[in-house]
Amino acid sequence: MWTMEELVDRVRAALAAEYSGAPNGRVRDLPDRRSIRWYSTIGLVDRPLGTRGRNALYGPRHLLQLVAIKRLQAAGRTLAEIQAELAGAPEEVLTEVARVPADLLSGDPSPAPEATTRPPFWKAAPAAPAVDWAFPTDTDISFGTPDVPPPPADPGVSPAPGTDAVLTGVPLGLGVILLVPGALHGHLDRAELVTAARPLLDLLASRGLTDRRDQ
Incomplete structure (x- = not known):
């Protein structure tokens, strides 16, 4: 590794x-x-x-x-x-x-990490993440400082109140990205979201809040 x-x-x-x-x-x-x-x-x-x-x-x-x-x-x-x-x-x-x-x-990957007796980090009480809302031009977005995001959530279980849900970004076009909790399954969900978001994209474009270079 x-x-x-x-x-x-x-x-x-x-x-x-x-x-x-x-x-x-x-x-x-x-x-x-x-x-x-x-x-x-x-x-x-x-x-x-x-x-x-x-x-x-x-x-x-x-x-x-x-x-x-x-x-x-x-x-x-x-x-x-x-x-x-x-x-x-x-x-x-x-x-x-x-x-x-x-x-x-x-190649010559690094050796696997040594076993540890410490409890898994995801069992600890969640801390509020530091969020950087400055969107770079390559849509590189940071959702906090830790190197490792939390493990994927069980799609059949809703997150408990007060805990952080895993976010999935869905590019809608014109530089607009929709963040939804959990993971999307299949391309049909994304296509439906893009279609449903068209009125919102038109409104944002009319206010000059989109990147028209994506058109």
């Missing part, structure tokens, strides 16, 4: 051979901490495999997901299109899109 810094280094090495870069200045050539967390929030990248101290740990599937995202962005695909294609995609699809050299996937 790799730390986030080691993961980004492998993304850089995988893209070095054949990568033309992002088609415009609004998308970063390489992901950073905030973009990786955002991709995890919207289901494009899996959650970390574990932690060592304060460091989140990642594996080969995370590398395939990040390289695949960047290759599709370089081809001019929007994040919403990439989300529809890659969210929950099997490893065979990711391997075909990412084209990561085998030596980077097998």
